[in-house]
Amino acid sequence: MEFTRVRDVLGGEFEGKTVRLRGWIHRIRAQSKMIFVTLRDSSGIVQTVIKKAAVDEDKFKAASKMLVESLVTVEGEVKADSRAIGGYEVQVKDINVLHYAEDFPITKDQSIEFLNDNRHLWMRSRKMSNVLKVRDEVFRAARAYLREEGFYETTCPMFVSTMGEEGAELFEVDYFGKKIYLTQTSQMHLEPQLFAMEKVFILAPSFMGEKSRTRKHLTEFWHLEVEEAWCDHECNLKRQEELISYICKSVVENRSYELAELGVNPERLLKIKPPFERMTYDKAIEVCQDAGLKIKWGEDIRTEAEDILTRDRDTFLFIEYYPKEIKSFYMKHNPENPRTYRNDDLLAPHGYGEIIGGSQREDEADRIIENLHRIGDDPEKYRWYIDIRRYGSVEHSGFGVGVDRLITWMLELEHIRDCVPFPRTVSRVYP
Ligand code: 4AD
Numbered sequence: 001m002e003f004t005r006v007r008d009v010l011g012g013e014f015e016g017k018t019v020r021l022r023g024w025i026h027r028i029r030a031q032s033k034m035i036f037v038t039l040r041d042s043s044g045i046v047q048t049v050i051k052k053a054a055v056d057e058d059k060f061k062a063a064s065k066m067l068v069e070s071l072v073t074v075e076g077e078v079k080a081d082s083r084a085i086g087g088y089e090v091q092v093k094d095i096n097v098l099h100y101a102e103d104f105p106i107t108k109d110q111s112i113e114f115l116n117d118n119r120h121l122w123m124r125s126r127k128m129s130n131v132l133k134v135r136d137e138v139f140r141a142a143r144a145y146l147r148e149e150g151f152y153e154t155t156c157p158m159f160v161s162t163m164g165e166e167g168a169e170l171f172e173v174d175y176f177g178k179k180i181y182l183t184q185t186s187q188m189h190l191e192p193q194l195f196a197m198e199k200v201f202i203l204a205p206s207f208m209g210e211k212s213r214t215r216k217h218l219t220e221f222w223h224l225e226v227e228e229a230w231c232d233h234e235c236n237l238k239r240q241e242e243l244i245s246y247i248c249k250s251v252v253e254n255r256s257y258e259l260a261e262l263g264v265n266p267e268r269l270l271k272i273k274p275p276f277e278r279m280t281y282d283k284a285i286e287v288c289q290d291a292g293l294k295i296k297w298g299e300d301i302r303t304e305a306e307d308i309l310t311r312d313r314d315t316f317l318f319i320e321y322y323p324k325e326i327k328s329f330y331m332k333h334n335p336e337n338p339r340t341y342r343n344d345d346l347l348a349p350h351g352y353g354e355i356i357g358g359s360q361r362e363d364e365a366d367r368i369i370e371n372l373h374r375i376g377d378d379p380e381k382y383r384w385y386i387d388i389r390r391y392g393s394v395e396h397s398g399f400g401v402g403v404d405r406l407i408t409w410m411l412e413l414e415h416i417r418d419c420v421p422f423p424r425t426v427s428r429v430y431p
């Protein structure tokens, strides 16, 4: 007989039938004549009951010694039972203990610090396993959308010799005696590839050396970066809103069970549909000033300003056309408002912060050189990057999605680390 998944038992089609299940002991309560066991596999949890009279005597004895997280196979009959979680109970006829667990350190009422130290075990919790399954769907949906739209997935180096974003702090690596960095964005190695493939993306980690101890910052985060030829600012914003909407819809379609277990209302995600509202940076500064924030034109939009702009919103907001002094040298000059670039940041609802940073890219080599001179940087360091604009320079745009931030908003998590299997923050690289 084959093994049945717990989720399928709860689906009801096995009522009155005998099934074989395999998994871990989620909860156990042993009495003299009966053992109540909640069994967990990757698909869910189900109540099982082992009656002394119904199984072999030695097996009953063996089962009564089990601690949580022991590994078992059971065979039994599925009965509808309204008192059981999920509405079904399995009445066990046979049980085999494959591995006796030691005393599991994770019990109720543990501190966040303790759970993070025991991440390798905590990830078995219902909460974390549901979050990780939503994470999988976000990765899958992002790739599916981009493939459907004709993009090629590619790779870029994580070891780099130039900075990606000025101002960002980088992790230095001793590379055989030479100082290099862990990449903070793959953009600069992605752009040359669009001259070969026109539409490209990469899903990879980026590394941030800044000491930000906030709910929104990881030192290693997953970055979905997209570059597209023949694409201007308008086209770029459209691409971003379509991608985010597609991911939200896919998560509702394919992870409704997990969303329900996590207490997330799918209507929140279904509200995310193109077009997203847009606001110029100029207007955003006005709105923040009117709300009483001390902010001047030319300053970046940080946490407090983001909160003001998004606290009453249920959907995403684009802020476009930022001043040149707070954005990067590779962005396209905006002739309609020459102090600004043709760029955008996409803000998540209710203060979850910046999910995307994007721009049309400057395709004139001379302008990039001019931008670098203006900020006191040496164009020679970027020779290869500028070089791609010398041979059939094409209008193009791109953006980078902070995938972990997107998931944090999606599931209304308290901290960005809650959506990562093994998070890396300023204060944690263990386990
Ligand atoms: O705005 P950023 O710094 O943009 C870039 O690096 C561009 N070169 C991307 C591109 O155009 N290809 O980062 C992009 C996004 C942010 O909007 C944010 O969501 C996320 O990456 N991000 C972080 N996520 C978690 N922890 C951090 N420390 C992050 N820093 C950026």
Ligand code: MG
Pocket (backbone or CB within 6 Å): 345, 354, 356, 357
């Ligand atoms: Mg940014």
